[in-house]
Amino acid sequence: MKRFFLLLALIIGSHTIHAQIAPYSSDAIIRRCSSKDTLYIVNFWATWCMPCVAELPEFNKLESRYGGAPVKVLLVSLDFKGDNTFKLEGFIQKKNITPEVVWLSDTDPNVFLPKIDKSWEGSIPATVIVHPGKQFKKFIEGSVTEREVSRIVDKVLAE
Secondary structure, three states, X not given: XXXXXXXXXXXXXXXXXXXXXXXXXXXXXXXXXXXXXXXXXXXXXXXXXXXXXXXXXXXXXXXXXXOOOOEEEEEEEOOOHHHOOHHHHHHHHHOOOOOEEEEEOOOOHHHHHHHHOOOOOOOOOXXXXXXXXXXXEEXXXXXXXXXXXXXXXXXXXXX
16 A cells, blocks of 8 residues: 555656646747846756756856846756656756746747747857847857856846
């Protein structure tokens, strides 16, 4: 009987984990980042990308720095479909990632890359800083630091 309940808990737990990382299409991400009174820092990354993993603490710092400000940090995982449950959730917990993480459900980069930014050639990490209300958008392909991003964010917020 104990084994039955343990198995049941594991099954329920795996469904809970899967539900915590929401799948988003590129169109849904764009809609999600459309509030005119908020600045969005959106990072595209994957668990298998070493430069991506190395910069994740920078986004924890950004979320902490702008807590209470009209700034939202969103991490968009480009991990493969089979990895978006246990592996991704476990990785997020192990690395103590604090910003919200969603999973990009689009599979054709020829479709989703230009929707995010026409200059995106497809490499990751990639970060978009956007403030729809101020008609501001900056796309950075490659690694970023908290200091680099906060300089941009501070300037946009001060305008």
